[in-house]
Amino acid sequence: MGFFSKLFGSKKSESKNEQIEPTHYNDYLIYPEPKQEGGQFRIAGRICKEINGELKTHHFIRSDLLSSRHDAETFMIKKSEMFIDQMGEKMFD
Template sequence: MSFLKKLFGGSGQAAATDAEPKVTETRDHAGFTIKATPMPEGGQFRLAALIEKEVGGEVKTHRMIRADMFSSKDEATRFALKKAEQVIDQQGESMFSD
């Protein structure tokens, strides 16, 4: 039975997509916190980051995932931080609007 559980994912644990993203680097920018979270995909890394800011006593989070792919985690991290800074400069707190 354990073979079938491994084969079909019956371990009872959350799927990898539900797991908390793995932060590779954190940076502050203009009052926001950027957490680079490159996503492994097909032998490459997709550009992704969390952008956070405390607004009205509550920490708001925006998850940024881009189509850009990189061959190394370090490169994806570096570009995620730059892109997140650009998003912050362009959108500011409005990225948290519903």
């Protein structure tokens, strides 16, 4: 399998090298990181916030699958904003 990846290129290595720009919401940073699964994208990402000098991170994964990466990123941001409004810093407990 490694031979074919080198011959035809591997998408996984490209996606790990890309920089993700966070979306700022209140004092939180939202990093959309959709996971590709069977030609669709699972809504996933991170919510981060600095609390008392320490960067706290909550990994966010949903069961929703969408047909485009852009849609999965957009939906992840919206869902994260609602989650932040509901949970606040409790998400890091």
